[in-house]
Amino acid sequence: xxAKRLNIRTTQAMQxxxxxxxxxxxxxxxxxxxxxxxxxxxHTTAAVTVNENADPDVVRDLTxxxxxxxxxxxxxxxxxxxxxxxxxxxxxxxxxxxxxENGRLVYGTWQSLYFCEFDGPRSRSCIVKVCPD
Amino acid sequence: xxAKRLNIRTTQAMQxxxxxxxxxxxxxxxxxxxxxxxxxxxHTTAAVTVNENADPDVVRDLTxxxxxxxxxxxxxxxxxxxxxxxxxxxxxxxxxxxxxENGRLVYGTWQSLYFCEFDGPRSRSCIVKVCPD
Amino acid sequence: xxAKRLNIRTTQAMQxxxxxxxxxxxxxxxxxxxxxxxxxxxHTTAAVTVNENADPDVVRDLTxxxxxxxxxxxxxxxxxxxxxxxxxxxxxxxxxxxxxENGRLVYGTWQSLYFCEFDGPRSRSCIVKVCPD
Numbered sequence: 001x002x003a004k005r006l007n008i009r010t011t012q013a014m015q016x017x018x019x020x021x022x023x024x025x026x027x028x029x030x031x032x033x034x035x036x037x038x039x040x041x042x043h044t045t046a047a048v049t050v051n052e053n054a055d056p057d058v059v060r061d062l063t064x065x066x067x068x069x070x071x072x073x074x075x076x077x078x079x080x081x082x083x084x085x086x087x088x089x090x091x092x093x094x095x096x097x098x099x100x101e102n103g104r105l106v107y108g109t110w111q112s113l114y115f116c117e118f119d120g121p122r123s124r125s126c127i128v129k130v131c132p133d
Numbered sequence: 134x135x136a137k138r139l140n141i142r143t144t145q146a147m148q149x150x151x152x153x154x155x156x157x158x159x160x161x162x163x164x165x166x167x168x169x170x171x172x173x174x175x176h177t178t179a180a181v182t183v184n185e186n187a188d189p190d191v192v193r194d195l196t197x198x199x200x201x202x203x204x205x206x207x208x209x210x211x212x213x214x215x216x217x218x219x220x221x222x223x224x225x226x227x228x229x230x231x232x233x234e235n236g237r238l239v240y241g242t243w244q245s246l247y248f249c250e251f252d253g254p255r256s257r258s259c260i261v262k263v264c265p266d
Numbered sequence: 267x268x269a270k271r272l273n274i275r276t277t278q279a280m281q282x283x284x285x286x287x288x289x290x291x292x293x294x295x296x297x298x299x300x301x302x303x304x305x306x307x308x309h310t311t312a313a314v315t316v317n318e319n320a321d322p323d324v325v326r327d328l329t330x331x332x333x334x335x336x337x338x339x340x341x342x343x344x345x346x347x348x349x350x351x352x353x354x355x356x357x358x359x360x361x362x363x364x365x366x367e368n369g370r371l372v373y374g375t376w377q378s379l380y381f382c383e384f385d386g387p388r389s390r391s392c393i394v395k396v397c398p399d
Contacts, residue, residue: 042374044318049223052177061209061216076327083327090315108175182356185310194342194349232395241308
């Protein structure tokens with residue numbers, strides 16, 4: 001099944017954007033009841049992850065702590081000045097595989113998928129491939 | 134092929150549990166000889182990884198070092214007090230895809246799959262989807 | 267479709283090796299136009315990631331910063347002395363799923379796949395499974 005492109009406009013340097021609504025729409029339109037959903041980020045300074053959608057403090061803490069683990073400035077060599085974003089991208093990862101059941105993503109109670117912007121604001125995209133059983 | 138649920142009872146705050154036996158049982162029962170096996174954790178304070186199963190010191194060092202990288206307490210905002218566990222979940226990741234060949238998981242000599250508990254002890258589950266070629 | 271093995275000879279203790287050429291050859295030989303490509307590393311002290319292929323300083327910064335986050339020596343217990351490599355393997359991850367479209371990997375402009383050696387130099391391998399739609 002043809003992969004779909006999501007367009008995402010980020011507005012901050014670092015931002016976690018819940019894209020469940022768009023994913024569920026793609027799955028619904030595909031008509032697929034059971035299968036896999038692979039989300040791939042075609043950028044080297046962004047990523048995808050699954051985490052809690054209930055308390056916005058979780059994403060706030062995630063942002064703050066990742067910036068502590070990978071500081072924005074740390075005598076990097078890359079002249080573009082966004083090495084920290086490249087490192088975060090590999091640490092969180094640009095690809096994730098989810099399970100589709102009964103036409104819906106299989107999630108725990110509090111889970112959502114987040115597009116992770118590490119070098120925004122930018123116009124981004126996301127590849128979504130639905131693979132029926 | 135219908136995804137299966139594994140129930141996992143963790144007994145410590147942080148714990149790496151080898152679930153190969155259960156995975157191999159699911160694959161054997163499926164009768165699938167070649168394909169993929171996607172493992173997805175429906176929790177925001179747990180993860181899955183592959184690492185060494187021979188020397189238990191490897192998992193001990195992994196646990197200790199992850200706790201150093203993401204300290205349990207670090208002026209987090211999330212009121213539930215388990216922000217470190219959420220961050221570790223995104224860092225190690227809640228989804229992994231393995232390869233099935235001749236009815237078995239393709240592993241290196243010392244590899245096993247570990248369910249990673251970051252906020253236990255709890256009753257957990259794991260989604261296992263076998264996708265035949 | 268039968269998974270393929272890539273042999274990789276690393277020459278340094280820590281090294282990121284671009285394996286796009288080999289991946290594209292496997293995909294071309296498979297004749298698959300659309301589907302998934304799962305890359306799995308059967309080693310507990312190596313990983314795979316996607317990152318920038320244009321400026322070698324990105325990989326240099328990535329290497330240096332990962333070594334700062336997970337120091338080579340940190341009172342580890344594992345007697346083999348390569349605990350840092352095991353930890354990096356779980357942090358970056360031994361499995362990644364890419365999308366194939368029109369017989370090619372779907373990448374952003376600057377993306378390539380890197381085999382990540384964390385305990386070299388060694389003779390390594392990589393499992394590549396092409397899954398047609």
